[in-house]
Amino acid sequence: MQLPSIEVIGYIAAFCTTSSFLPQAILTIRTKDTKSLSLSMYSLFTIGVSLWLIYGIYKEDLALIWANSITLILSGIILSFKITNMVKSFLEKSRLKK
Amino acid sequence: MQLPSIEVIGYIAAFCTTSSFLPQAILTIRTKDTKSLSLSMYSLFTIGVSLWLIYGIYKEDLALIWANSITLILSGIILSFKITNMVKSFLEKSRLKK
Structure with a gap:
């Protein structure tokens, strides 16, 4: 039996980690409800994913590029x-205070 | 100004994505409450991270190895x-049915 090439393993890894993030993304995009999400956690995650993407581009690593672009x-x-919800909520509060 | 080497960017990426996962991990490890977590999502994520680790080891990519080992x-x-909570809950239910 021939083992799958390491590139295939990279693509399967990309598929798994990206798919596991999809339900949360779909739920949030559909409901636009972000109350239970942490701003600091998502900021850190988004910065991290951007850096992984830069890293993947530099290393010319297609699995890393694909996974991190979609994520x-x-x-x-x-x-x-x-951020939009936080700004809206802030503006609403300042409007009510007047 | 000298730009940081790509390896440094990889380590910062690793730090960001791993740290963003820490609060959830600490909360679950401390409370052992897994009711609101999805089994399929965590299984897929864990398989994905394992494959990224294999990929990192094969590519001798230390940033990928570090990030995915910790995660x-x-x-x-x-x-x-x-899984333990699901088994416990299943056993509890079958005990009550008797």
Whole structure:
């Protein structure tokens, strides 16, 4: 039996970790509810994924590039919802205080 | 100004994505409460991280090895708690049915 090439293992790894992030992403994109998500955690994660993407591009590593591009799009959307909701909530509070 | 070497970027990426996973891991390890965690999502994630680790070892990529070793330990602990809790709950239910 021939073992799968290491590139195939990289793509399966990319598929698994990206897919495991999908349900949260779909839920947040659909509901736009970000109350139970942590801003610091998602910021750190999004920065980390961006750096992995730069690392993958530099190393010309396609599995890393694919995995982190898709995850970056998803976590970027979630993070932008989180920030938009926080700004909205802040503006609402200042409006009520007047 | 000299740009940081790509290896340093890899280590910062590893630090960011691993740290962003820590609060969930610490919370679950401390409370052992896994009710709100999805078995399929954590299984997929743990398989993915294991494959990234194999990929990193094969590519002799230290940033990938470090990031995925630590994350694998954490997600492995969470997954084992989830499975233990499910087995316990199943046994409890069958005991009550008797």
